[in-house]
Amino acid sequence: MAYNCKHGVAAGLHWLRTYSKTQSKTQQSIPSDHATWNAPSFYLPQDRDIVQKLQISQRQGSRQQAATRLRLAGSEGAQILEQMLLSQRLILADYRTLQTGQRRALSWQWQASNSEQRLIAELGDLTHWQPIAVTPPYYLDRDNAAMGEIATPLSGSQLTHLYNMPPVPNKQMAITAAQLRRVFTPKQLPLTEDPQLIKESTPIPHLTLTMVPGVNGVQLQW
Known part of the structure; x- marks a missing residue:
């Protein structure tokens, strides 16, 4: 271009x-x-x-x-x-x-093989296109000499990152899915199977004030 x-x-x-x-x-x-x-x-x-x-x-x-x-x-x-x-x-x-070009909705498909899974971005019937990393993202359709907006909740940089993501080996798919879900919501990126994410919480200490009979004051208990 x-x-x-x-x-x-x-x-x-x-x-x-x-x-x-x-x-x-x-x-x-x-x-x-x-x-x-x-x-x-x-x-x-x-x-x-x-x-x-x-x-x-x-x-x-x-x-x-x-x-x-x-x-x-x-x-x-x-x-x-x-x-x-x-x-x-x-x-x-x-x-x-x-x-x-016309505004086109983005959809994602996971293409599976015997050894790996590849994330495929689709824009309807367009077969040859590439994303333009602006926000909202645009696509370049060289076949029809057109450029238009992509309907997606992703930013241009996020879309380009996912578009260029290499295939994921099947044995690493569970770990990759967990990493993707921490960054992208289900609306932004569907997964073949959503991982069960465990949210870590930091313990918060509490102080309990207890009245002790016969003692002038209060006693602190952890």
Whole structure:
């Protein structure tokens, strides 16, 4: 997946980085409102808000991430992604523009074999898709050049973690199921058999006040 390089956000970001390097030599800052920018012709008004949000997302990431790529995450990432889709600013490597796909409900299935069990994420009749780790999560359907929201109580990072989970050997399934249930509720992730979890409780000491006849005061009993 790439940003549309013919016009709009990607070209604007390339120009933005070039402008930033030039201005950093003279210790001048880029105007936050973009009002005084000598922007190129391909930088359209609808790109302005997207670029500003991408800049904020870039600053919040690590320096290494900011230098190599722009990472979309969380609710802010979902908002940026939606704006790009609505303004047709996202294209695939084969130059097909991504369209907004329908909202699809996520379901989980455990696929069992003789030696292991694999967790499979399903989105209806979609066969080739991958999750986008924003919140709410999105899916990328390359076959139909579409991207849409996933209906799930999971966050984007949680969904991606489960989507990439390796197969579980049958002999380790009971332990893995207990670990998964401590993190995910039955609504978030169904299991082939729910483990019986024992909640540990820390003993709380109590003091009992007892009146002792003939003694001036009280006696404490543990």
